[in-house]
Amino acid sequence: MTLAEHLSRPFSHWMAGEGADADVVVSTRVRLARNLRGYPFPEYLREDMAQRLLDQVSAAVEVLGAEWDVYRLGEVDPVDCRVLVEKHLISPQHAQERRFRGIALNSSESGSIMINEEDHLRIQVLEPGLGVDTALAGASAAEGALGGRLDFAFDEEKGYLSACPTNVGTGLRVSVMLHLPALTLTGQAPRVWVALRKLGIAVRGLYGEGTDAAGDLFQISNQITLGPSEAEIAAGLVQVTRQVVEQERHARGLLITESRQEIADRVGRAYGVLRHAHLISAEEAMRLLSDVRLGVESGLLDRPERQKLNELLVVTLPGYLDRNAGRPLGRKERWALRAQWIRERVA
Amino acid sequence: MCQECKRRTATVHVSRVVNGQTEEFHLCEACARERGDFFFVLDPGMALQELLSSLAQPVQGSVPVPERACPECGMDYRTFAKTGRLGCPECYRHFHDQLDPLIRQVQGSVRHTGARPARALTPAEPDEVTRLRAQLAQAVEREAYEEAAALRDRIRALEKELEREGLP
Ligand SMILES: [Zn+2]
Numbered sequence: 001m002t003l004a005e006h007l008s009r010p011f012s013h014w015m016a017g018e019g020a021d022a023d024v025v026v027s028t029r030v031r032l033a034r035n036l037r038g039y040p041f042p043e044y045l046r047e048d049m050a051q052r053l054l055d056q057v058s059a060a061v062e063v064l065g066a067e068w069d070v071y072r073l074g075e076v077d078p079v080d081c082r083v084l085v086e087k088h089l090i091s092p093q094h095a096q097e098r099r100f101r102g103i104a105l106n107s108s109e110s111g112s113i114m115i116n117e118e119d120h121l122r123i124q125v126l127e128p129g130l131g132v133d134t135a136l137a138g139a140s141a142a143e144g145a146l147g148g149r150l151d152f153a154f155d156e157e158k159g160y161l162s163a164c165p166t167n168v169g170t171g172l173r174v175s176v177m178l179h180l181p182a183l184t185l186t187g188q189a190p191r192v193w194v195a196l197r198k199l200g201i202a203v204r205g206l207y208g209e210g211t212d213a214a215g216d217l218f219q220i221s222n223q224i225t226l227g228p229s230e231a232e233i234a235a236g237l238v239q240v241t242r243q244v245v246e247q248e249r250h251a252r253g254l255l256i257t258e259s260r261q262e263i264a265d266r267v268g269r270a271y272g273v274l275r276h277a278h279l280i281s282a283e284e285a286m287r288l289l290s291d292v293r294l295g296v297e298s299g300l301l302d303r304p305e306r307q308k309l310n311e312l313l314v315v316t317l318p319g320y321l322d323r324n325a326g327r328p329l330g331r332k333e334r335w336a337l338r339a340q341w342i343r344e345r346v347a
Numbered sequence: 348m349c350q351e352c353k354r355r356t357a358t359v360h361v362s363r364v365v366n367g368q369t370e371e372f373h374l375c376e377a378c379a380r381e382r383g384d385f386f387f388v389l390d391p392g393m394a395l396q397e398l399l400s401s402l403a404q405p406v407q408g409s410v411p412v413p414e415r416a417c418p419e420c421g422m423d424y425r426t427f428a429k430t431g432r433l434g435c436p437e438c439y440r441h442f443h444d445q446l447d448p449l450i451r452q453v454q455g456s457v458r459h460t461g462a463r464p465a466r467a468l469t470p471a472e473p474d475e476v477t478r479l480r481a482q483l484a485q486a487v488e489r490e491a492y493e494e495a496a497a498l499r500d501r502i503r504a505l506e507k508e509l510e511r512e513g514l515p
Pocket residue numbers: 349350351352353354355374375376377378379
């Protein structure tokens with residue numbers, strides 16, 4: 001599959017809107033950090049070695065089968081890289097410094113491997129809903145297959161060795177993206193975050209750090225990577241996630257029974273604006289899409305479906321809009337194109 | 348104050364490396380989101396990374412900072428204390444004495460119990476023998492002699508292999 005085919009398609013496997021607890025959990029991501037023995041970590045790689053490593057990993061990816069392709073970011077347009085970031089397939093850091101870096105993708109985009117990011121390999125699997133077991137199995141299978149071709153740096157005591165000691169051991173980070181409008185609206189979210197952090201769980205807004213979450217979307221993930229096994233880390237995160245999901249459902253139930261008119265009004269107004277706006281900022285779009293999503297999940301609205309809402313999270317972002325227009329857009333053009341995408345999709 | 352709208356308070360501080368030069372932006376949330384500076388965070392291990400960097404700063408009276416750089420990649424400990432990132436896998440061994448307490452504090456453990464490379468099986472095999480011996484004892488207990496015989500054969504074969512490799 002060509003990279004252009006990946007990029008022009010808004011849909012990615014994680015957006016399917018299926019899977020367990022999909023009324024609250026948008027998606028699950030599992031990643032394994034791996035490094036090759038005998039090479040410095042990417043930040044300290046000489047150019048010729050970085051090139052050699054990229055070649056070696058690209059060749060090894062063939063073992064994963066025909067639905068996988070490797071793209072060299074040095075040959076990819078910056079706007080295209082930005083779309084990869086917006087589709088959650090690579091990190092912003094990976095898109096910034098592109099030379100000697102690569103991305104391997106499978107055709108459904110459920111699997112991706114960043115090559116020469118902070119670690120030599122970051123093997124990732126994205127699943128819709130709460131799909132930790134599936135994602136971990138997928139990432140482990142890919143890791144195992146690659147391990148037959150590549151010599152991963154492993155220490156008897158410390159496990160898999162990573163550039164930053166915060167990833168050492170399993171190299172495993174499990175993250176789930178949650179939509180928590182009711183916990184936010186009822187002011188309970190901060191209390192939940194404090195509890196989660198005490199459990200060693202990191203909490204982030206979807207976009208950016210140290211800021212309020214855009215669109216009531218949050219990511220929670222394990223911090224500790226060394227000590228417990230992969231299965232234990234995964235099970236711990238699933239357990240915590242289920243508790244948050246229950247709290248969110250409870251808060252939604254309360255909102256609907258106690259303030260039905262207010263919520264129905266809020267949701268209906270959001271839908272009306274999205275359905276009819278001709279100029280809309282990213283911020284307003286995110287906020288209103290969250291209200292509409294709450295409406296759909298609470299049975300106050302019967303459309304748009306989850307998959308459409310998930311796609312809108314991506315197609316309303318600047319990179320995607322610019323790429324589709326085929327040129328960098330001015331502010332007003334962008335607002336107009338965004339509004340148009342939304343109008344077509346919420347109808 | 349936000350650089351873009353010059354109206355709202357700047358709450359988002361983005362630094363970006365462009366051609367080796369660090370550029371800094373100070374924006375309000377609305378403008379940052381508009382520019383697409385809000386990104387999906389692929390690695391939320393940042394809090395730990397900050398903790399690690401602060402812990403890695405040399406403190407008087409603690410384990411002395413090694414003067415010698417890592418023989419494999421040439422990175423010295425002061426660089427690690429600044430960045431929180433190591434130079435190569437060998438750094439873990441070279442800076443073991445400094446890293447161990449650090450990793451213990453950040454991770455709560457220094458012992459990996461998870462997956463291991465399928466190819467580096469040799470050192471794990473004594474464990475495998477132990478496991479098989481336990482199974483053997485159970486099989487004998489249950490009087491499952493056929494199973495026990497098969498287990499005994501596998502243990503012998505493994506022990507021979509380990510002997511060849513010079514392991515206990
Ligand atoms: Zn501003």
